[in-house]
Structures are given as structure tokens and as C-alpha cells.
Amino acid sequence: MIRTVIAAAAVATLVSGAAAAHEITHAMGVTDVPDNPQRIVVLTNEGTEALLAVGVVPVGAVESWKGNPWYDYLMPQMGEVTLLGTEGDPNLELIATLEPDLILGSKVRQEKIYEQLSAIAPTVLTETLGAVWQENLAVYAGAVGQAEAGEAVIAAFDTRAAAIRTALGEKASDTVSLVRISPARTRMYFKDSFPGVVIDAVGLARPATQDRQEFAEDLTRERIPELAADRIFYFSPDPNDAEAEANLSDWLQDPLWLGLDAVKAGSAQRVDDAIWVAAGGIFAANILLDDIEAAYGLASTR
Structure with a gap:
């Protein structure tokens, strides 16, 4: 089951010029995020998996830990994705050239470069990684406008786990x-x-x-x-x-x-x-x- 989500999903709709946006409260504060981001950069493997699971392919992503550059089970979906270095040392210059409209990552990995990332594009960071992967998936899915898809992905996992428990x-x-x-x-x-x-x-x-x-x-x-x-x-x-x-x-x-x-x-x-x-x-x-x-x-x- 999903525990308390670190960052609430869209809590307000804003209008900036012609582009609608919504506020995301996350580990570093509150950020206005485009309602329909098209060019998304993701800076954790957890985040990459979350995006792919809800049908969103990022324009750039960091490598998987000891992946080549990503884990084999992700590679078929990563053909056009630009490699951005590691979670601990993403390539900021390369990120900027991708002209993202949203950057997703984790405070535990990218807190020190948050201001630099935010200068490139709206940036949403979860607090940490690991045990909170379901909560983080909900944050990432909400940030890219796929909250319902994220809920469905988590529900499918919970259903499968329950079926194994019965078996x-x-x-x-x-x-x-x-x-x-x-x-x-x-x-x-x-x-x-x-x-x-x-x-x-x-x-x-x-x-x-x-x-x-x-x-x-x-x-x-x-x-x-x-x-x-x-x-x-x-x-x-x-x-x-x-x-x-x-x-x-x-x-x-x-x-x-x-x-x-x-x-x-x-x-x-x-x-x-x-x-x-x-x-x-x-x-x-x-x-x-x-x-x-x-x-x-x-x-x-x-």
C-alpha cells in the first residue's frame, strides 16, 4: 500500500503566458511544473523506471548503477534517451543542451546541485531512495501528469504481491x-x-x-x-x-x-x-x- 506521499500532486493550477502549470510540493520546496511536460530529464534509476512504467520516455537519464549503461530490462525502451552520467555526478552542461521542461531527481543524490538544475528547468526532488519507492513513483507520475497511471502501476504491484501471498x-x-x-x-x-x-x-x-x-x-x-x-x-x-x-x-x-x-x-x-x-x-x-x-x-x- 502507498504510505504518505512525500509530495502532493497538483494542488493548484496556474497560468504563465499560454502554458498551464501546477504546483508540486517536494523535498526542496514548491515548484511550478508544466501540466504536460514533453522533455523530461530524470536523475535516478528509480525515476527512470517510474517514468517508463507510466508510458513516458525521458529525453535524458543517468545510468543505472553498474548498468551498460542501463539495466538490460530497461534497454529496449532507452534507445533514443541521452545518457547524462551518474546519479552522483550528472552532466549539467549536457542537461542544458537538451532544453528540458522538467527535471526529476532525489535530494539524497542532487541536493547540492539543485539550484543549478532549477536554473535549467523546473526541478522536483524526492527526499530519498529505497524503501519509499512507491511514494516516489506517485510523485514522479504526478509531476508528468500521469497520476492515475502511477496509481494503477502501484495497484498492479500490490495485487500481484497479494496473489503470491495466497499461492x-x-x-x-x-x-x-x-x-x-x-x-x-x-x-x-x-x-x-x-x-x-x-x-x-x-x-x-x-x-x-x-x-x-x-x-x-x-x-x-x-x-x-x-x-x-x-x-x-x-x-x-x-x-x-x-x-x-x-x-x-x-x-x-x-x-x-x-x-x-x-x-x-x-x-x-x-x-x-x-x-x-x-x-x-x-x-x-x-x-x-x-x-x-x-x-x-x-x-x-x-
Whole structure:
């Protein structure tokens, strides 16, 4: 279900010359946005997924995290889109040449360049990324005049999650543990995270160690027993990264890991790190549902 939306949709209609506009209250204030923007720049992968989901193709977008330059599932729709750099370092000069009439992004990524972006075109920023992806989708959809389409996209996700919950039967009471194993830091993911929200939408429970309305917590190998659950989804950086794979191997061969009931039962699955952690959008959320169906041997609800 959609929680409180960060930014209200159109709350007033204005007229500036011949162009109608509406006010959007967002993380940086209030901005007059064209009612029917035609040239939209988006500065997060989450935002790109939101726009595509409501049938809007941006003129420019930043790359997906470790995409090439965008995730494979987005590439077929991105043929004419101009690449604008990364979320943390978008190319302002290139953005200006696109002559956008609306820029969408996130305060957590673009707060420092908000004034520069606003000098180019009306700019709407959500507060943050991750667990609030549904609220953010509603903001982006409203900003481009597709509020109803955004509501329909979220409703379809909720309906699909509910169908999976029903299909799980007695397994719907399973506990699910989430862990990202990385050379830099290994973390347990709690309920206030992107994968945590999707797991919660399906109705699966979390073990007591992760049943918290927080994002994540660093984990050492000595604390592996805290990952105990009926099922474990684990993710790790790029499988082509030798250091990451060696580190993951050390964790997966640790006696404490091998002693987990889920591991012994074959109920610990590796899933795509980029999709489960970094993508953060509606397309990724549906891929997470695909992975849950596959893990439980369910028929696809796509």
C-alpha cells in the first residue's frame, strides 16, 4: 500500500503566458511544473523506471548503477534517451543542451546541485531512495501528469504481491533473511529497505534480528547465526569481481553459514545484487517478485 506521499500532486493550477502549470510540493520546496511536460530529464534509476512504467520516455537519464549503461530490462525502451552520467555526478552542461521542461531527481543524490538544475528547468526532488519507492513513483507520475497511471502501476504491484501471498499457502508464514555480502561491508537488511518492503508486501515475515523498521546493519562473520530464518536471500557485488567472489566464498564456506538450517535445507538463494539493492524501481520490484516465485517453485503471476 502507498504510505504518505512525500509530495502532493497538483494542488493548484496556474497560468504563465499560454502554458498551464501546477504546483508540486517536494523535498526542496514548491515548484511550478508544466501540466504536460514533453522533455523530461530524470536523475535516478528509480525515476527512470517510474517514468517508463507510466508510458513516458525521458529525453535524458543517468545510468543505472553498474548498468551498460542501463539495466538490460530497461534497454529496449532507452534507445533514443541521452545518457547524462551518474546519479552522483550528472552532466549539467549536457542537461542544458537538451532544453528540458522538467527535471526529476532525489535530494539524497542532487541536493547540492539543485539550484543549478532549477536554473535549467523546473526541478522536483524526492527526499530519498529505497524503501519509499512507491511514494516516489506517485510523485514522479504526478509531476508528468500521469497520476492515475502511477496509481494503477502501484495497484498492479500490490495485487500481484497479494496473489503470491495466497499461492504460498502454508509457506506464507516463513521467515526471510536478507544479507548483502561484500568485501567492503556485509549487511543484514531490515524492513525499511527496498527488498524489505517487497518481502513485506508479499506477507513473508522477518526473523527477530531483522524485524525492525530500519534500513540495515553491518554484520561480521561471528554473527552469522543472526541470519537464521526459513529462507535466506543473499546478494553480493559483481560476480566478475574476483575480490567480491573470493570474499563471498569465504562466507559461504564458513562453518557458521553451513550450519544454518536454511542453508542445509537448500533454502538459501543468491539473487542479483544490482536488482535487489541498487535499482530501487517498479521494474526491479517485479523482478524481486519473480525471484520469490522461483525460490518457492510458484507459477508466474506476470
